[in-house]
Amino acid sequence: MAQQDGTTGSERIVGLSKSEAVDRVVAADDARDPDTVRAVLDHVTEDGTVTADGVDSAVTDTSMILSTAETRVELASIDLDDAREAAGDDAAVGAVRSRLDVFESQVANATEQVESLGEELQELSDWRDDPRSVYDIVLGLREVASESQALTAHADDIQLDIEKFERWLSNHDVRVRGLDGDVAALEQSLDGLADRVEAVADAEESEDDADAAEGADDERAAEWYNAALRARVSDLLVEDVRAELADLRELAPESVAENDGLGDAAANLDELDARVQRLRGRLGDLARPSWTDEYGARIESFEATLAAFEPPVSWGAVQAELEDARVGDDG
Structure with missing residues (x-):
């Protein structure tokens, strides 16, 4: 007992x-x-x-x-x-x-x-x-x-x-404000991406002016690669916010059909989309053959992974994929 x-x-x-x-x-x-x-x-x-x-x-x-x-x-x-x-x-x-x-x-x-x-x-x-x-x-x-x-x-x-x-x-204005917040967050994210792209460009100019330390090219390549991944994520961000915009227009009451308050967000999204493409082009111009040889296949694989995500996107899952794909300390 x-x-x-x-x-x-x-x-x-x-x-x-x-x-x-x-x-x-x-x-x-x-x-x-x-x-x-x-x-x-x-x-x-x-x-x-x-x-x-x-x-x-x-x-x-x-x-x-x-x-x-x-x-x-x-x-x-x-x-x-x-x-x-x-x-x-x-x-x-x-x-x-x-x-x-x-x-x-x-x-x-x-x-x-x-x-x-x-x-x-x-x-x-x-x-x-x-x-x-x-x-x-x-x-x-x-x-x-x-x-x-x-x-x-x-x-x-x-x-x-x-x-x-x-x-x-229940409130169209609340939905519009939420979308405006999403657009503002997207713009802030692109500001961060632009800083990363310019950091790669500045490093390239610095290496042109002086002999690069051993291993510096590997570091620049990793920075370029991580920025390229984030640029692909930015594409998906734009797509996701566009889908949200379309859904909000579908939800908009008939009383605001002609003036739904979403026009500014739509115009801003067009500008941000164009900005993403410019940043991707800039990264393409900065790429060295050795970088694309090392990371090109991994970028293509990441693009294929992102292609499986459709709006509305699970951003926790996307962030996990980004963390898994990136290299080095990209915090």
Whole structure:
């Protein structure tokens, strides 16, 4: 029969003073940090002694924390249902569908996580019959509590994002401002790309004026290659924002059909598209045969990878592909 604290032998600590319990837990595994052990056991210590009631209280406290997370995830799920209903037929429009897809994935993941935490807590709740040490039980309870609190905050963020989406969905002006922000961000991104291109050009001029140090050409080649990758990503950015523009025009109410407020964004996109092409041309002019020999096939492979992305683009996935393809420190 299991003993009162769910363990036998060297890690049986219920009934010990906290100091004695810390010593016993550390003695059982010298990799454990005494200060960490002491902080964990604080949660199950009453009047200086580790008690079974303290462990039971920790289970109850953790259950309450998890219950809050469960409620918030359920509320996020309800809000998502409301958002789907509000979208109606507009859910078929790419800009709407992609946003709903993100929320559905987030809510599904949060639901799966809260269910997993519930299963883990159920196992920990039966601590008297659990072969694990009381210390490991309490440590597990603290982990469940911490993950539950993080999940609560995440579910709250999902709800806030869904509320923002519903405002975006119901208000054309909000959508226009959002697109203007996307265009401004694209322009800023191209400013950064232009700086990279000019850095390659400046390095070329410097090498023409003096003997280049050994390995300098390799460094310039890598900078040129990384800039070429970012230029391809910029092409995709323009394509994605154009698709968003088209979707917003489809969503625009008939009352603003003749003056939808999207004309400036469309004109700016044309200018930014032309700027991307100029930057790509500049990179082409700067390329040395040795650079294209070394990196040409990799650029073509990256272009093929990007071709698989269609608006609305998953930019997290694109960023991951860029990180995987680039060379050196291109932060």
